[in-house]
Amino acid sequence: MAEDLADRLRGSGYRLTAQRQLILRAVEELAHATPDEVLAHVRDQASAVNASTVYRTLEVLEELGLVRHAHLSDRAPTYHSTSGPAHFHLVCRNCQRVRSVAPGVAAALVETLRADHGFVIDLGHLTVFGHCEACAPTDPPEEHSHG
Amino acid sequence: MAEDLADRLRGSGYRLTAQRQLILRAVEELAHATPDEVLAHVRDQASAVNASTVYRTLEVLEELGLVRHAHLSDRAPTYHSTSGPAHFHLVCRNCQRVRSVAPGVAAALVETLRADHGFVIDLGHLTVFGHCEACAPTDPPEEHSHG
DNA sequence: TTGTATGCAAACATTTTGCAAAGAG
DNA sequence: CTCTTTGCAAAATGTTTGCATACAA
Numbered sequence: 001m002a003e004d005l006a007d008r009l010r011g012s013g014y015r016l017t018a019q020r021q022l023i024l025r026a027v028e029e030l031a032h033a034t035p036d037e038v039l040a041h042v043r044d045q046a047s048a049v050n051a052s053t054v055y056r057t058l059e060v061l062e063e064l065g066l067v068r069h070a071h072l073s074d075r076a077p078t079y080h081s082t083s084g085p086a087h088f089h090l091v092c093r094n095c096q097r098v099r100s101v102a103p104g105v106a107a108a109l110v111e112t113l114r115a116d117h118g119f120v121i122d123l124g125h126l127t128v129f130g131h132c133e134a135c136a137p138t139d140p141p142e143e144h145s146h147g
Numbered sequence: 148m149a150e151d152l153a154d155r156l157r158g159s160g161y162r163l164t165a166q167r168q169l170i171l172r173a174v175e176e177l178a179h180a181t182p183d184e185v186l187a188h189v190r191d192q193a194s195a196v197n198a199s200t201v202y203r204t205l206e207v208l209e210e211l212g213l214v215r216h217a218h219l220s221d222r223a224p225t226y227h228s229t230s231g232p233a234h235f236h237l238v239c240r241n242c243q244r245v246r247s248v249a250p251g252v253a254a255a256l257v258e259t260l261r262a263d264h265g266f267v268i269d270l271g272h273l274t275v276f277g278h279c280e281a282c283a284p285t286d287p288p289e290e291h292s293h294g
Numbered sequence: 295t296t297g298t299a300t301g302c303a304a305a306c307a308t309t310t311t312g313c314a315a316a317g318a319g
Numbered sequence: 320c321t322c323t324t325t326g327c328a329a330a331a332t333g334t335t336t337g338c339a340t341a342c343a344a
Contacts, residue, residue, distance in 0.1 A: 015298060015343050036333080050301050055334065057299095071218055076333065090266050101264070108255030109275075117248070118280025119237050128256075129272045133265025162318050162323055182308080197326050202309060204324095223308065 008064045019049055023057045027067050027079045032098060034076040068124045072098055088126040094135030155211045166196055170204045174214050174226045179245060181223035215271045219245055235273040241282035 005024055006016045014020075019042075026041040027033060033041065039054045058079055061067040069077040072091050087100040103110075103123050113119040152171055153163045166189075173188040174180060180188065186201045205226055208214040216224040219238050234247040250257075250270050260266040 010344090013298090017299065017343075019300075034333090048301080051333095052302085052335075053300055071221075074218075074224065077221065090260070090264070092266075093269060099264075099266075101260075105259055105263070106256055108259070109253055112252055112255070113237070113248075113275070113277075116252070117237070117246070119239075119246075119275075119277055121275055121277040122240060125276045128260070128266075128268055130260075130266055130268040157319090160323090164318075164324065166325075195326080198308095199310075199327085200325060 005066065008066065009060075012064060014060060014064075018046065019053050020057050020060070022046055022049065023054060024061055024066060024081075027058075027061070028081040028083060032072060032078040032080055034078050036076060038079065070125055070127050072127055082124075086124060088123050089128065090132070091127055091129050092132040092135055093129055094131055097132060099132070152213065155213065156207075159211060161207060161211075165193065166200050167204050167207070169193055169196065170201060171208055171213060171228070174205075174208070175228040175230065179219060179225040179227050181225055183223060185226065217272055217274045219274055229271075233271060235270050236275065237279070238274055238276050239279040239282055240276055241278055244279060246279070 005021060009016050009020065022042045022045060023038060026038045030037060030041055035051070035054050035058060038058070039049065039051055042049045042054070058067065058069070062069060062079075066082055067079050068082055069079045070089055072078045072089060073096075086103050088103065088106060090099040090101055091097070092099075106121070106123060106126070110121050110123065113121055152168060156163050156167065169189045169192060170185060173185045177184060177188055182198070182201050182205060185205070186196065186198055189196045189201070205214065205216070209216060209226075213229055214226050215229055216226045217236055219225045219236060220243075233250050235250065235253060237246040237248055238244070239246075253268070253270060253273070257268050257270065260268055
């Protein structure tokens, strides 16, 4: 993995740095982490890394195909390593739980869109919102006492 | 539609105001608009409406089910009226074009997720990224000259 | 050496909040 | 009248940028 990073970086004219190694490792260890969480994790291990470096590095790592991001909330994006199996995400609107699902589950949609619409899905970026089994979708989400 | 708004607002203890009417109309007319675009549109018609009012109103309108939002870019969310036919979105990573697709196209995915995972999709919020027919997905997206 | 990468601080874009005044019911 | 809604300004959140210095190759 470390060599992989070095090779890929150099292959694209980038340089291998301690920060880039740390940030990639953080993404791998955290599973689904926002830039902020990555920063915090990196700082646990090595003292001073800057937020802008995290943003810049995540961009590079994504360009190299080593990480990907998806939008699991209306807030910050979350990054995950591409070293694990490919997947897309299910997010429950009620309990906020995130579930990774195998690409095959969306095969029919992928095929339909390609055949009927000429559209090729970027499945790794796909996030599907809804309600999980435990959180019945017909239940009122919560009480609204506006006033 | 105007009565619909009034009724729905009052039915939930909210009040009918000029701003709320204007903002709902803006969303209907603009099709897929960010809060900023809604603000600009509203200001074209009535002079002074505040950005915070737009945010607060969109939240209310969404709670009432009169509008919905989806994330069509990594930036601001876009709002659309629910008075038109239900749909979800296809966004091309290359030309950025947005296409609205009938729910039926995702029927297989909806059904699979419900049957096999107990997950009920919120299809109205779904945005699928990828490449449209005109923008071949295997083409290099662009030149990277980092340096 | 040469040019890329980082840290830092400031700028940016977007959204949220507190509070007094305006307005709906 | 009462309570909601608005405008305003300031704060919070998340991200990007310019520039001098540090460092990989």
